[in-house]
Amino acid sequence: MEMLTIGAFARASRLSPKALRLYDELELLRPARVDPETGYRYYAPEQLEQARLVAWLRRLGMPLADIREVRALEPAAAAREIRAFWARIESETATRRDLAAFLVDHLSRTVPAVQTVPTVPTAPRKDTTMLELRYSALSDTGLVRPANQDTAYAGTRVLAVADGFGSGGAPASSAAVEALKFLDHEPLPAGGVLNLLEDAVQGATQAVQEVAGSTAETGTTLTAMVWTGSQLALVHIGDSRAYLLRDGDLFQITHDHTMVQSMLDEGRLTPEEATTHPQRTLLLKALLGNEPSPVPDLRLHDALAGDRYLLCSDGLSAVVSENTIKETLTAAPAPAEAVRALVASANDSGSPDNVSCVVADLVNTEAQ
Structure with missing residues (x-):
């Protein structure tokens, strides 16, 4: 079959001659023949499919090094x-x-620093909802572990669960949560609580490193929320979880930082396979004794009266189904009863790990 010149091949593949020359130099898409005297490149028609694949992958934004690997695969x-x-x-x-x-x-909520018209204090608007956070925390050793390496905390602003691991797991989880407790009392900055939370994670990492003594196998997860008065700010590292029960529906609002979750995201595992995978507890992110702090998941959640939040270690989520969690959260009238019922459910399922829960309700105080 007759060879295509670089110009004809460029038109057929929708790649420019300049791109084709670059891909040749990078050994990504080599011409079928190069004229020894003129250096002119010729391509075989059967190379069009490879060239189009390269063009499509470039449109996806895939780096050239990754394209080289993909192109070599079945x-x-x-x-x-x-x-x-x-x-x-x-x-x-x-x-x-x-x-x-x-x-x-x-930026939409930012108030100008200088006001040209004097303001007069007014009574709160009738449509302004006054919300209050009501909470309870409980941590249990479970039925198998010899000691409890979890830490659960609930305060006026801060809700947190940390799941320690390794020889210093218990002090590591405790140190991570202690590094956030100052947010219960300090004024929240006008610049945004997320920046403060990110800084607090740096402090938590340093605290974990101090108690772990740079031990590679020691660390902790950290899932925490901070109440701002109108929103809940979330910080998340690891496989502890946060759930929201709203209007009778349960939503998982964190994403596990585990090897198995990444394989699920990539379509390499089914949910059924994930439950029995030998690496289901392998973490991709955690606060470790010998590494810099990982980039946490940070986000703000708008709060509504009647919302119920659950933070828990995987000692609960790994053995108690989401349906049972939903039913328990729905049935329990108060946070203290909810955490006791959830821990009891985990124990009824064998509790192979420590179990920690924080439940918090957003209550409209004006309706009481």
Whole structure:
């Protein structure tokens, strides 16, 4: 079959001649023949499919190094890698979207520093809802572990669960939560509580490192929320979880930082396979004794009267189904009863791990 010149091949593949020359230099898409005297490149028609794949992957924004690997794979394996790449892009986009939403909300609410017209104090508007946080925390050793390495805390502003692991797991989880407790009492900055939370994670990491003594196998997860008076700010690292019960529906509002969850996101595992996978407890993110602080998940959640939040270690979520969690949260009239019922459910299921829960309700005080 007759060879295509670089110009004809560029038109057919929708790649520019400049791009084709670059891909040749990078050994990403080599021409079928190069004229030894003129250096002119010629391509075989059967190379068009590879060239179009490269063009499509570039439109996805895939780096050239990754494209080289994908192009060398069989179609099924290449499809898995593309799915995994796009899952990472969607995850990164979601994080940027949350940050953008926060910035838009923050800047929209910003009050000018100088007011040219004097203001007169007025009574609260009738449509302003006064919300109060009511809470309870409970941590239990469970039925199998010899000691409790979890820490659960609920205060006037701060809700937190940390699941320690390794030889110093208990002091590590305690130190991480202690590093956040100052938020219960300090004034929240006008610049945004998310920045303060990110700084607090740095402090939590340092605290974990001090108690762990740079021991690689020691660390902790951290899932916490801070009540601002109108919103709840979330910080999340690891596989402890936060749930929201709203209008009878239960939503998981954190994303597990585990190897198995990443494989689920990439389509490499089914939910059924994930429950029995040998690496289901392997963490991709945690506060460790010998590493810098990881980038946490940070976001703001608008609060509504009647919302009920649950923070828990995987000692609950790994053995108690979401349906049971939903039913328990719905049935319990108060947070203290909810945490006791949830721990009891975990113990009824064998409690192979420590179990920690924080339940908090947002209550309209004007309706009482």
